Amino acid sequence: MSVSSHLAELKRKHEQLSHKVEEAQRAPGVDDLHVASLKKQKLKLKEEIERLASCDA
Template sequence: MSIQSHLQELKRRHAALDQELSRELASPAKDSVRVAELKRKKLVLKDEMNRLGGPITFH
C-alpha cells in the first residue's frame, strides 16, 4: 500500500469516526466513556496522518 493510499484510508476511517461521534453526541442517552473513546481513536488517526506527512483536511 502506498503512503498516499494509506493516508486516504486513514482519512476515511477518521471521517467514519467523526460521524459516529456526532451520532453519539446527539443521542439523549450518550455514553461519555464511548465519546471519550471515539475522540481518542480520532486523535490517534490524526497523529498517524501527521506522522506520515500528509496534509490534514477534514470536512
C-alpha cells in the first residue's frame, strides 16, 4: 500500500470517527467513557495522518 493511499484510508477512518463522536454526543444516555474512547481513537488517527504527511512531503 502506498503512503498516499494509506493516508487516504486513515483520513476516511478519521471522518467516520468524527461522525460517530457527533452521533454519540447527541444520543441520550451514551456513556461518557465511550465518547472519550472514540475521541482518543480519532486523535491517534490524526497524529498518524500528520506523521505520515510530514514524511511524505
